[in-house]
Amino acid sequence: xxxxxxxxxxxxxxxxxxxxxxxxxxxxxxxxxxxxxxxxxxxxxxxxxxxxxxxxxxxxxxxxxxxxxxxxxxxxxxxxxxxxxxxxxxxxxxxxxxxxxxxxxxxxxxxxxxxxxxxxxxxxxxxxxxxxxxxxxxxxxxxxxxxxxxxxxxxxxxxxxxxxxxxxxxxxxxxxxxxxxxxxxxxxxxxxxxxxx
Numbered sequence: 001x002x003x004x005x006x007x008x009x010x011x012x013x014x015x016x017x018x019x020x021x022x023x024x025x026x027x028x029x030x031x032x033x034x035x036x037x038x039x040x041x042x043x044x045x046x047x048x049x050x051x052x053x054x055x056x057x058x059x060x061x062x063x064x065x066x067x068x069x070x071x072x073x074x075x076x077x078x079x080x081x082x083x084x085x086x087x088x089x090x091x092x093x094x095x096x097x098x099x100x101x102x103x104x105x106x107x108x109x110x111x112x113x114x115x116x117x118x119x120x121x122x123x124x125x126x127x128x129x130x131x132x133x134x135x136x137x138x139x140x141x142x143x144x145x146x147x148x149x150x151x152x153x154x155x156x157x158x159x160x161x162x163x164x165x166x167x168x169x170x171x172x173x174x175x176x177x178x179x180x181x182x183x184x185x186x187x188x189x190x191x192x193x194x195x196x197x
Contacts, residue, residue: 035182038127039163043184045115045125046159049092050189053079058087069151072144074133077157083117091118096132107164131162137188159186 054068062068062080071078076095083090097112101124112124113132135158136144144153161184 052081056082061089066152072148128163130164157189
């Protein structure tokens, strides 16, 4: 009888351990799926905007597309485009907010990435952004050093974005960045309107 209780207890513990492992794996995969969806959404918005730099349905409103980039910083970009494709020239600004704005989340590095159209209120895209950086290149594919005083030299851009979960993983996963961070890098984003000189 004691032996059967021992065997039954062992089997019960094994079953509980398997259930806990399955739940843990489910949480990890679910979290990774959310991160992938977040970065896909963010990248779709950014690529759509950035590829339209210097575009306007009424082309006479941008006679020199090389002047479309107004501010070019490492974490801030302002440019002219036609957001609604209605012939009205608009200004879009992307910039990274400070980590202090999301101090209430358990992740100490997440922050807002803002998108502002014209003089409207900045829209905070809180999709777990931890990094956002930009590099700029001239017609010879040489990096343009900061500060960029003449944005007309910009021909290509490199965009880097990292997204992470707002909630930290168990300590055992912290050494594997793939478990809690997703990165996207667009090397040499070509905006055809910028090259139309």
